[in-house]
Amino acid sequence: MLKAVIFDLDNTLVNFWEFKQESSKEAAKAMVGAGLEMSAGACERLIFKIYETHGIDYQLTFTELLKPFKFEKDKFEKIRNAGITAYLRKKGEILRPYGGMEATLHELKKDYSLAVLTDAPREQAHSRLAFTGLQNYFSQVGTFHDTNIYKPGVEPFLHICKKLEVKAEECLMVGDNLSRDIRGAKLVGMHTCFAKYGQVFGDDGTKAEFEIDKPVQLLEVVKKI
Numbered sequence: 451m452l453k454a455v456i457f458d459l460d461n462t463l464v465n466f467w468e469f470k471q472e473s474s475k476e477a478a479k480a481m482v483g484a485g486l487e488m489s490a491g492a493c494e495r496l497i498f499k500i501y502e503t504h505g506i507d508y509q510l511t512f513t514e515l516l517k518p519f520k521f522e523k524d525k526f527e528k529i530r531n532a533g534i535t536a537y538l539r540k541k542g543e544i545l546r547p548y549g550g551m552e553a554t555l556h557e558l559k560k561d562y563s564l565a566v567l568t569d570a571p572r573e574q575a576h577s578r579l580a581f582t583g584l585q586n587y588f589s590q591v592g593t594f595h596d597t598n599i600y601k602p603g604v605e606p607f608l609h610i611c612k613k614l615e616v617k618a619e620e621c622l623m624v625g626d627n628l629s630r631d632i633r634g635a636k637l638v639g640m641h642t643c644f645a646k647y648g649q650v651f652g653d654d655g656t657k658a659e660f661e662i663d664k665p666v667q668l669l670e671v672v673k674k675i
């Protein structure tokens with residue numbers, strides 16, 4: 451019997467990648483506008499290089515980017531804050547739950563425990579849930595910091611089951627990343643649903659039991675389990 455629905459966060463519940471790309475582009479433009487001497491395109495590439503090295507949730511990206519320029523303090527702050535402000539302004543415009551997600555969660559919550567299982571750091575995960583107004587739908591939020599192991603390692607999946615007080619086979623895992631969300635969930639025996647609408651990375655050929663093109667289709671999926 452299905453008791454819990456567990457969601458990946460980024461690109462499953464919220465349009466993380468779209469926000470990250472658009473916000474980084476705006477930040478690059480703003481830093482160049484504030485006196486950073488390079489093209490906006492080159493600056494944007496540098497930002498993503500830093501994400502690759504330090505992780506997509508790295509909080510000191512613009513500081514790191516400006517370090518090699520050895521600017522005097524005022525110029526450094528001017529450029530860095532231009533970047534941060536433009537980034538956050540764009541985030542406010544763009545980052546949101548996928549269309550139909552809130553109504554779907556509202557319905558699912560009537561019959562199932564709902565949880566989040568993300569590889570994001572604890573602080574950023576909770577901040578993104580609050581930012582997008584989703585935090586009250588979930589009784590448990592599992593983040594990287596609960597186990598210090600990334601999906602598809604089995605530990606995060608087993609840990610969230612423990613928090614929810616359910617068995618793996620009583621859970622449906624919903625995620626956009628086949629090689630992490632779906633692979634890991636299958637390893638522990640969860641039901642799986644591929645959130646095709648959010649897929650950016652991670653197609654390793656793993657097949658999910660179900661797949662959806664939009665969040666509302668989850669209401670049909672749970673009926674089939």
Ligand SMILES: [Mg+2]
Pocket residue numbers: 458459460461462625626627
């Ligand atoms: Mg994801």
